[in-house]
Amino acid sequence: MQTTTGTAPAPAPGKQSTPAYELTGVSKVYGSGSAAVAALSDIDLRVEPREVLAIVGASGSGKTTLLQLLGALDRPSAGTVRCDGRDIQSMGEGELSRLRRDTIGFVFQQFNLIPTLTARQNVELVAASTGVPAAARVARAAELLGSVGLSERAGHLPSQLSGGEQQRVAIARALMNRPRVILADEPTGNLDSATGADVLALLQHVAADNGQTLVLITHEQAVTEAAPRVVTLRDGRLISDTRS
Amino acid sequence: MFHLSYMLAELRRRRGRTILTALGLAVGVALVVTVNAVASGLDRAQQDVLAPLTGVGTDMTATRPLAIGDGDGGAEGLTEAERQRLREQAGPGPGLNLRELEPGSTFSTDTFAATRELTFSASQTAEIAAIDGVEAAAGSLTLSANHVSGTVPEIDVTQGGGPGGAPPQGAFGDSDITFESRSVTGVDPAQPDIAAVTPSQITDGEYFSATGSPRQAIVSAAYAGTEGVAVGDIIGLGGEDFRVIGIASSPIGGTASDVYVKLATLQSVADLAGQINAVRVRASSGDLVPAVADAIAAGLEGAQVTTAADLAERVGGSLDDTRELSSTLGTALVIVGLVAAVLIASLLTLASVSKRVRELGTLKALGWSRGAVVRQISGESLIQGLLGGVVGAVAGVIASLAIDAGGWTLEASVSGTADTAQAATAAGGPPGGGPFGLGQAAITTGSELVEISTTPSLPLILLAIGLAVLGGLIAGAAGSLRAARLRPAAALRTVE
Ligand SMILES: Nc1ncnc2c1ncn2[C@@H]1O[C@H](COP(=O)(O)OP(=O)(O)OP(=O)(O)O)[C@@H](O)[C@H]1O
Numbered sequence: 001m002q003t004t005t006g007t008a009p010a011p012a013p014g015k016q017s018t019p020a021y022e023l024t025g026v027s028k029v030y031g032s033g034s035a036a037v038a039a040l041s042d043i044d045l046r047v048e049p050r051e052v053l054a055i056v057g058a059s060g061s062g063k064t065t066l067l068q069l070l071g072a073l074d075r076p077s078a079g080t081v082r083c084d085g086r087d088i089q090s091m092g093e094g095e096l097s098r099l100r101r102d103t104i105g106f107v108f109q110q111f112n113l114i115p116t117l118t119a120r121q122n123v124e125l126v127a128a129s130t131g132v133p134a135a136a137r138v139a140r141a142a143e144l145l146g147s148v149g150l151s152e153r154a155g156h157l158p159s160q161l162s163g164g165e166q167q168r169v170a171i172a173r174a175l176m177n178r179p180r181v182i183l184a185d186e187p188t189g190n191l192d193s194a195t196g197a198d199v200l201a202l203l204q205h206v207a208a209d210n211g212q213t214l215v216l217i218t219h220e221q222a223v224t225e226a227a228p229r230v231v232t233l234r235d236g237r238l239i240s241d242t243r244s
Numbered sequence: 245m246f247h248l249s250y251m252l253a254e255l256r257r258r259r260g261r262t263i264l265t266a267l268g269l270a271v272g273v274a275l276v277v278t279v280n281a282v283a284s285g286l287d288r289a290q291q292d293v294l295a296p297l298t299g300v301g302t303d304m305t306a307t308r309p310l311a312i313g314d315g316d317g318g319a320e321g322l323t324e325a326e327r328q329r330l331r332e333q334a335g336p337g338p339g340l341n342l343r344e345l346e347p348g349s350t351f352s353t354d355t356f357a358a359t360r361e362l363t364f365s366a367s368q369t370a371e372i373a374a375i376d377g378v379e380a381a382a383g384s385l386t387l388s389a390n391h392v393s394g395t396v397p398e399i400d401v402t403q404g405g406g407p408g409g410a411p412p413q414g415a416f417g418d419s420d421i422t423f424e425s426r427s428v429t430g431v432d433p434a435q436p437d438i439a440a441v442t443p444s445q446i447t448d449g450e451y452f453s454a455t456g457s458p459r460q461a462i463v464s465a466a467y468a469g470t471e472g473v474a475v476g477d478i479i480g481l482g483g484e485d486f487r488v489i490g491i492a493s494s495p496i497g498g499t500a501s502d503v504y505v506k507l508a509t510l511q512s513v514a515d516l517a518g519q520i521n522a523v524r525v526r527a528s529s530g531d532l533v534p535a536v537a538d539a540i541a542a543g544l545e546g547a548q549v550t551t552a553a554d555l556a557e558r559v560g561g562s563l564d565d566t567r568e569l570s571s572t573l574g575t576a577l578v579i580v581g582l583v584a585a586v587l588i589a590s591l592l593t594l595a596s597v598s599k600r601v602r603e604l605g606t607l608k609a610l611g612w613s614r615g616a617v618v619r620q621i622s623g624e625s626l627i628q629g630l631l632g633g634v635v636g637a638v639a640g641v642i643a644s645l646a647i648d649a650g651g652w653t654l655e656a657s658v659s660g661t662a663d664t665a666q667a668a669t670a671a672g673g674p675p676g677g678g679p680f681g682l683g684q685a686a687i688t689t690g691s692e693l694v695e696i697s698t699t700p701s702l703p704l705i706l707l708a709i710g711l712a713v714l715g716g717l718i719a720g721a722a723g724s725l726r727a728a729r730l731r732p733a734a735a736l737r738t739v740e
């Protein structure tokens with residue numbers, strides 16, 4: 001469907017390549033003193049480029065916290081998080097925002113589209129500071145909306161789109177800056193099951209097409225069963241990591 | 245530009261807040277424009293009142309007032325020669341001894357008396373002109389021209405109670421003797437702009453011409469009115485005939501003589517060759533006036549220098565009161581208005597950032613830098629500021645023009661209070677009352693209605709819009725500071 005992106009090299013079997021993520025002894029504590037909450041404890045995790053990974057676990061088990069660390073939205077309390085071999089602990093605010101802009105694409109449970117902007121403007125907005133000329137941005141946004149099946153809806157405001165359509169706009173937005181990783185926190189959580197299945201299929205499809213690593217949090221039994229790798233959290237600990 | 249459309253979209257979404265913020269700033273700006281337009285209108289009105297008073301370009305007048313019975317600067321400081329000259333010039337009024345004349349015979353006599361200013365050599369004009377910062381200096385001579393005529397009365401010695409008895413009331417009893425006195429000023433026709441009467445004061449006829457006859461006279465409108473003198477008439481001065489060539493109006497607060505003639509003519513008629521009693525001076529710049537005034541006072545013995553600022557103090561009335569009110573109340577109003585507007589704008593911007601925690605967090609999570617977020621928030625505030633500035637400027641202009649169209653008039657007045665009399669002494673002569681009070685150049689008292697023009701100027705409008713933009717930027721800075729601190733994790737956590 002879409003072949004313009006995808007720069008990450010496929011991992012050569014048997015040969016050591018730089019992992020998309022490498023977490024060692026990662027802990028995250030919110031608050032301090034008696035109010036401290038240990039959201040993550042001693043997590044070790046390695047994610048290869050182009051891997052598709054589902055994170056599951058009960059509510060409050062730390063899934064979103066883990067995804068925030070992967071998305072360079074937060075820093076761990078202990079341990080190291082390496083993204084593309086770079087330790088996010090050592091990166092400054094500006095470097096982190098460039099990392100988020102150029103390497104990571106985010107998809108949210110609540111879509112998080114800017115309500116005042118059209119679908120196309122929402123997609124375009126994230127490339128505003130990349131130095132890509134405006135005309136090229138417009139063209140790419142239109143192309144991406146086409147690739148998620150929304151060419152006809154480019155000029156619509158989020159309020160004029162269905163939930164599934166909004167999430168597809170959000171997926172197009174996540175792809176805008178040609179990231180190497182797509183992170184999605186319950187992308188189907190606000191959708192009915194049929195629409196959710198479509199959105200999941202789309203995510204997996206574009207990730208595979210572009211050679212992107214896909215990490216998603218889900219409660220869907222079907223996804224968990226279909227995912228090639230499933231990481232389970234409980235009370236902030238990684239209790240299982242299964243590949244099928 | 246794309247950012248701009250996002251900014252505009254956001255401002256449209258939060259329309260109520262946007263309008264409120266812009267309106268707050270608009271009120272501040274409208275206040276700035278209106279208050280300043282009124283203030284400068286009042287200043288201009290004051291200038292208009294003062295302009296003829298100071299002449300077109302006279303910044304100060306140097307005289308040597310003689311304060312009789314006053315220890316400092318009085319007769320004590322004079323040389324014997326000066327005292328002698330003063331006696332000759334000032335007394336004893338009409339140089340006439342009726343006893344020497346045959347009763348029943350008619351007589352007529354003309355004399356000139358110096359006013360309360362001492363005369364001094366006209367060469368002082370050149371010395372003053374040589375002072376640094378003096379652009380032009382012109383000498384003038386103001387005298388009291390007295391004319392006595394009539395029939396020598398039959399004096400009844402028996403009725404008068406013998407020698408040493410009090411003279412009958414009115415000094416000359418019921419006789420037909422008339423005593424006329426009027427002030428006359430000699431001006432240098434070569435320097436009309438700083439003369440005691442300027443071409444702009446001429447309401448009828450014309451001004452002195454350098455080539456014209458030495459017997460030309462200009463009379464004040466007030467004198468012309470009471471004496472029924474018109475252009476073309478002949479009036480007598482010191483026994484000489486002068487042709488009236490012009491009528492001059494006298495500004496209120498200014499000093500006016502009854503008659504103006506050329507300086508050289510007056511000097512010769514009054515037998516005061518080379519003598520003047522005032523030097524009118526224009527400084528090369530307004531800033532230099534105080535320094536020049538000091539230099540003149542130091543160089544001319546017993547000199548008193550009256551500046552335009554001293555003259556301004558004479559002007560009172562509702563114009564003056566309103567100016568004072570506008571400079572105090574107006575300034576307070578503007579400051580309070582602007583501070584309130586900026587405060588409101590800042591609070592509303594902070595509130596709007598709080599409502600957009602998730603949106604701004606999402607932008608950060610998707611790679612927007614702090615700088616980009618700050619630019620977005622500041623840009624929105626800037627547009628609000630600009631909007632408020634333009635609306636406020638328009639409102640201010642309308643308000644100013646409405647006041648202007650209302651034909652607002654105020655009164656500028658000069659009254660003959662004790663203070664005024666003192667200022668008058670400094671400026672050129674007492675308004676009567678002194679020992680030689682008759683026929684002296686006098687302060688023109690009365691009042692004048694001045695229309696206040698409150699048209700706002702373009703620089704003022706631009707300044708006001710600039711203030712609104714600045715206010716918007718301050719509000720934007722407050723919001724940006726908050727937005728910059730937002731954690732990108734808010735994108736996943738905040739519920740809306
Ligand atoms: N900002 C925070 N301050 C304090 N505690 C927090 C904060 N964010 C998360 N927590 C706590 O950390 C723990 C892990 O939260 P997290 O959101 O990662 O769970 P989750 O697995 O995503 O749950 P859910 O499936 O309900 O989304 C929870 O106990 C939560 O209360």
Ligand SMILES: [Mg+2]
Pocket residue numbers: 063064065185
């Ligand atoms: Mg969660």
